[in-house]
Amino acid sequence: MIPAAFDYHRPTDLNSVISLLQEHGDDARVIAGGHSLIPLMKLRMAEVPHLIDLQSIDALTGIETGSKIRIGAMTTQSDIINNTSLASSAPILKEASLQIADPQIRYMGTVGGNVANGDPGNDMPGLMQCLDATYILCGPEGEREVKARDFYHAAYMTEREDDEVMVAVTFDAIKGGYAYVKQKRKIGDYATAAAAVIMSKDGSTCKEASIAMTNLSDTPIFCGAASDCLIGTSVSAEDIKNAVASMIDAIDPAEDNRGPVEFKKHAAAVVLSRAIERAWQRA
């Protein structure tokens, strides 16, 4: 499987990336870890006359932790898994990253690629919506911020303009419990259904809750109404059932080789119940 020919660029600063994107327009694409783009190029489902490799741009790397967390777009899943400070301030990132693909791919796969690609199967977009993360994009006019919950329009269609690059994701450190629960057919597969949940408690009452689902629509689904079903409750079996029912109303899965719609709804209900239970135990 040999892709169509392309010119390769490896710029060392963001301005050069943006100039290349402006110069070549639709003919140019950036490549991060490449594990979504390269298979498409090999199958000739994507033809990219100008490939812009982001590996040498320092401004896209680095993890800053504290009450506000910032993760550079070129940070790999392996970097996340091995960052002890991030593992304590936002452990859901590690929990989710360990469920992405396989070890070799986690050395290459990046946060920026995962969130910017717009593939409904990617795990980070739902996670970022759960965290209410902000994406930092850089284009010809400089940087701008977009909320993860506003970023996804449809499969592979996002708020990012063609001449913009994903620079970093930022979000607040997690207070309380968390869980990322993913049902997949085998190691390396995208989710049949996955749920990201964070919850905090006040005594025995749920104070805050946030729920987002992966691969159950053509975008990740932030379930505000389902989250509200838990807030102010003692998270009883009945409360969890209400949250799950509300989530089922919000998703819109399509039949594919992972199963028919009814099965996906069933899997979604199972992963969300488990995620809520686990997050609540940890809260």
Place this chain on the structure above:
Amino acid sequence: MSKKMQIKLKVNGEDHEFAAEPRELLVHALRERLNLTGSHVGCETGHCGVCTVTLNGKSVKSCTMFVAQADGAELTTIEGMGTPDNLHVLQEAFREHHGLQCGYCTPGMIMRAAKLLEEIPNPTEEEVRFGMAGNLCRCTGYQNIVKSIMAAASELNSAKEAAQ
């Protein structure tokens, strides 16, 4: 055809320089230009792991990387691990414990296992299975592969202790 570019790779300690189209896959450059045919081509889609090499300290699937991306990198392939007369501890353990049948997946298994044991010198069986999840074997059922890697780990650890 796009312009060829000058590629520099350091493979198993040896410097190489050649002109290649950027679209050439790393595994093809290793096999066909450098004649290092130990890294195999299996599924070509990043699933099977038979093309696994170590690149700048990471286990990567060389079928899912363009040679241009690897320009300037330092690599280790199975040819850098041992020789027929002087097998690497992992190779010896795979032989001893029947960690292979047809052998097609073995170079990738050894390369990934070597990196895994570097990161987790004393793994549990579960950690071995999780850390080897990107490598498929259609012969062994994995049981003996896990056994081989566990044996190599204790061999390496006792050698380390003896050295101290």
